[in-house]
Amino acid sequence: MFSESMRRKLFYNTIMSQCFSSDGSCLLAGSLYGNVAIYEIAKILRPLRSENELRRPSYHIEAHPDSHVDSMVSTENFLVTGSIGEICGWDWKSVTTGKAERSKVSWTIRVPAENDSYEGPCVFSLAYCKVNNLLYAGCNDGKIYVFNLEDGKVVTTLEGHTRFIHDLSLLDCGTQLASGSEDGTVRLWDLRKKENTNVLTPHLVDNLHRPSLGEWIGAVDFTEDWLLCGGGSKLSLWHMRTMQPATVFDLPDHGIHVAKIYEERIIAAGLAPHVYHLTYQGEMLSSIPTSSDTIYSVVYQETPQKLFSIGGASNFLDICTNCNYRELTLRFA
Template identity: 45%
Template sequence: MLDKMLYNTILSQTYSPCGKYLVAGNIYGQLAVFDLVNIFNPVVEQITSDFNKPKHIHLLESESQICSLVTTDKFLIAGTVNEISGWDWKAILSSKLTKPSWTIKIQPQSLIEKCDINCLWYKKDEGKLYAGCGDNKIYAYNLEDGSLVSTYEGHSDFVHCLHSNGQQLISAGEDGLVLLWDLRVKKSYNKIEPHTNSKIARPDIGKWVGAAALGDDWIVCGGGPRLSLWHLRSLDAVTVFDIPDHGIHVSFFQDDCVFAGGAAKHLYQLSYSGDVRVELPVSATTVYSAVYRTSPHKVLAIAGSSPEIDICTSFNYRDQVLHFR
């Protein structure tokens, strides 16, 4: 029997609140828990051949693909198909996974039978969880009681990503739209359509936008259209990044740079003006997740269409490769 884990695709990652553990979710409904302390500081005499493999692999009861992960101080939250579930971190770190502490069901009002929860964003100051879904909507839930607080409608196809900065939220979707929201209002107040810009459009790849992020003064987004930097107030495209990708799924701001990856051989670190500062080789043929943390370790974890997760403490090279198998 062919080992399906050789064809593993990791869609999502997050760190534990203490930063000592990395959790990754795959297309088979599995959660892998990696002990970063032992990985970064191994006892030489006790190193075994599987020290870079998961401490635990948990299989969700639904076995639905784990599209998105996010953490709070108390819970690991997973978005799968038609539902969002939260586990106490103690349960995640134990050898056997119990039933979730709570579950939120999402029931699309359209003819869609299955609704992927493609992205999750937690706003700690509000205690709210935002979910971008396959029914083209964004839902906001109060995590104290699981109640639905708001529904944001504006996309005409499924939502790929969410990112927030203050009271602003940005979303991007398969419809090629990048929408800006004031979280106090249920309608978007502005939008970008990268595929309508001739310098950015790539009709052969598509108009979908797979990643978007907000900075204080900037927006970075990409997907089928090229990765591009936009001025937040004027919504003018300032920089079109010249990198050899076939679709962007990850983009974020860090240390006055843009990080981006997707269907390419590298994760890129770029200046706002478009200079390539670092081309970081990656194991995955397509990157679907890259998560960064500064404490207790400075670490970037990169994952995608591969059973391997690349770990970097310096953005110039891979320090280690973890194995989700």
């Protein structure tokens, strides 16, 4: 149970990151106050016994008690969390059982710090490639650190951004990486050559730039054919071959923090109390109202249970089992 002081904090809670367990049985959410909530999906989807019953987590982990859980990713054996100066791994066998509240971190990687920095950079985004067991960490020092999870050592560091890296996207084959930064650029990386191959600057495109919101890129996703990005600049879809914008999305947002290419649709969210589902051409398919005025995280899985989870600047997660409406709401605590 949380202390009274923590309960007061949760009134102002923010869900920073989410992921699913490797077997798809659990949903996990990381908070501004360093806690991870674990929800057993089979339980949260059961019918409520009464209208007053609240769906809460089965367990909690105090992952980063003095910081926040800025990023999160799932590997076959571990929940991986990123915070200020460190990346931690938590064994799924303990996380997804009744031992979760007593579970101890399995391993910790210290992120390299500058000479004048005591804490080390904040890990804003994580991406994992199971093909080679490499973990990519986008940090607020503008660098992407590549770790080998066999020994926790830095394989290489990708440099080019000049400010915070807000988001990373990795192709399944692990050959290309995209990164979006506070510096207003999206960079594409050839991971075989370990070099930057393209730089996009959406704010320099007249119909994308929103001067009142700034140049920053808050979210990026890509496939072999398309690249999606947004932030202070409008959400836009780019041709990978020509590196030119194909669609500019007209959304009532004040900044984009989530941009996903999902099947044949686009999912977007940010500083607005909705998650938007759109066609590649910009047609609105659905606008799902949310418990948070600002959305920082949207995750989804297809099996064993199709599920979308939406988290942001509140103590609640919104759950959808299709792309058209919100089915239920979970409390973080």
